[in-house]
Amino acid sequence: MSKQRKWQVISLTYSSNQSQKDNSANAQLFKKIIMDHYRNPRNKGLVEDDEYVTIFLRNPSCGDDLTVQVKANGDKIESIRQYGTGCSICCSSASMMSELLASKTLTEAAQLINQFYLMVEAKPYDEEALGDAISLQGVAKLPQRIKCATLGWKACEEALGKIQEEQADDSASK
Amino acid sequence: MSSSLHECCLKRSEAIRNEFPMLSVVENGHPMVYFNNAATAMTPKSVINAMTEYYEEYGVNIARGVDAIGYRATHLFEATRVKVADFLGAERSDSVVFTRGTTAALNLVCSSFGNLVVEAGDEIIVSGGEHHANYIPWQQLAKNKGAQLVLAELDEDGKVTPEALQKAMTPKTKLVALFHISNVMGAVHDVKALAKVAHDGGAYFVCDGAQGIVHDQINVVETDVDFYAFSGHKLFGPTGVGVLYGKYDLLKRMPPIEFGGEMISLVDVYDTTFADPPHRFEAGTMPIAEVIGLGKAIDYVNRYGYCAMQRRVEYLTSIAVEKLQAQPNVTIYNPHNYASGIICFNIEGIHPHDAAGIYDREGISLRAGHHCSQPMMRELKQFATLRASLAFYNTEEEVERFVEATEMAGDFLDILF
Secondary structure: OOHHHHHHHHHOOOOOOOOHHHHHHHHHHHHHHHHHHHHOOOOEOOOOOOOEEEEEEEEOOOOEEEEEEEEEEOOEEEEEEEEEEOOHHHHHHHHHHHHHHOOOEHHHHHHHHHHHHHHHOOOOOOHHHOHHHHHHHHHHHOHHHHHHHHHHHHHHHHHHHHHHHHHHHHHHHO | OOHHHHHHHHHHHHHHHHOOHHHHOEEOOEEOEEOEOOOOOOOOHHHHHHHHHHHHHOOOOOOOOOOHHHHHHHHHHHHHHHHHHHHHOOOOHHHEEEEOOHHHHHHHHHHHHHHHHOOOOOEEEEEOOOOHHHOHHHHHHHHHHOOEEEEEOOOOOOOOOHHHHHHHOOOOEEEEEEEOEOOOOOOEOOHHHHHHHHHHOOOEEEEEOOOHHHHOOOOHHHHOOOEEEEEOOOOOOOOOOEEEEEOHHHHHHOOOOOOOOOOEEEEOOOOEEEOOOOHHHOOOOOOHHHHHHHHHHHHHHHHHOHHHHHHHHHHHHHHHHHHHHOOOOEEEOOOOOOOOOEEEEEEOOEOHHHHHHHHHHOOEEOEEEOOOOHHHHHHHOOOOEEEEEOOOOOOHHHHHHHHHHHHHHHHHHHHHO
8 A cells, every 4th residue: 555545544633523525525535445365365375384273253143254263473473364255345344454453562453453343333443543444433323234344353352362371381381 | 008097006006015014114215126036025004913912912922721811822823834734725724834934844844754755876856946945955865865966957937848858767766856946046946747647657756945935836645745835025024934844744753853842742851752743843933923924925926816916927927028128238047937926137347236236226126146046056057147127016127227227237346445
């Protein structure tokens, strides 16, 4: 992604007196970001590597499925891979997640996942922290699509839990 | 059509729609277009009133005690059994078992009858077009018994021809379980011919009538099915009630799978003699209001007539298919199956859930997903599809709005803003 766009996204603010024109400009920009992740997904494709923790999740009611792989080095996430089938919200969200959380610490990642949940549940959240993922803030008014938007993040959350368990086991056995 | 005839049709259509309170619901600022009838149909006022009347005037338990009010409830409950038997063309009303729905009915046949007759090494034939409710029970029974689940081949309309069933039959075939009308493809089976192939090969024939009961009048004696299952809520009746028809001699051989009140004859200290069918299979308090409501739904269908309902469904479905086919990016998987009102389709490059978001915004209710038939999705090589399913009370204007919304589906991200 170009630096220019990243800056634009982060600098957007959503005060209540925002004009109609700004709203529609935001919408256009957000749509562009979502479509970009949907059509050109980041970190797509799985790897055969034991160092990755692999989590497969699905929404049984709609048939969306998603696999997320996370590789950590100590406290830091080194790489996230994702692959699956689903609607634009599900797939673009997984792509945004993989981009945002890679290179974060396990604690930071867990906090960001929580911020994303807060956003889609229409609760106060730190919009500056979520990068491209704030383009999905409209999910907050579509409760029936929350499960699409959060699938990738839930898979990553599970992977983080598993990594921490494994690390705890390792240090206990040492 | 002459203008006076046209006017007469419009008036009739309006009068019919007024009988269904749900048809005046407003969704997302639009009068709702309900094209999800294959999931659950709308309920006419007469059914709702009958259930309200039960709760307000004689809402007591049945078949217990000798009070007059209890007798009224029992009488209406049992009269519905007779009505259902007549509706199915059954010879005796005690071959009608009330259940929670088609799923419960099919599970009852499978757990009781299937468990009784299927042995290790036997084969059970189903098709890839079955709803999960007529697939998983047999799959699990086969697994538990060491029997083999066999899939009969589907033709391009999504149905099993008698020839295809014949091909799948072997001397080991113990039971054949097939839909009457498919819930994904809307294909209509020749139930009589399929039952004959099964019987000629020495197998039993179970029919899932969840969709079939709505669109194709069944006669269980003429078709000679051993079991037939359907739900109330797809037949304009209430949820929570369904029917298992079974040949009486087969029901008589079946052990109960639920134990409790009203299904016994004599309870001794260490053993119990069970009641005869159908009560043997109706343990505990039944959905009494729902059974009575189902009776009213059958009255409704009988009053309107299958023939008139079907003419309307096939006409509306045919124009919807024609208009969708005119859109270059729409693929219809079942372009020849009008009788079910089901149109199974996808819009190129747009995930069904994304498209469904646009339909929802436009106040159009339809189904997106795998339709509880993942085996059928595999046959179609699709993860999911859209399914519009029409009923006789839908209108040409609604078809028009549905087609217009299809044209807007490319703007699927708009729903987020």
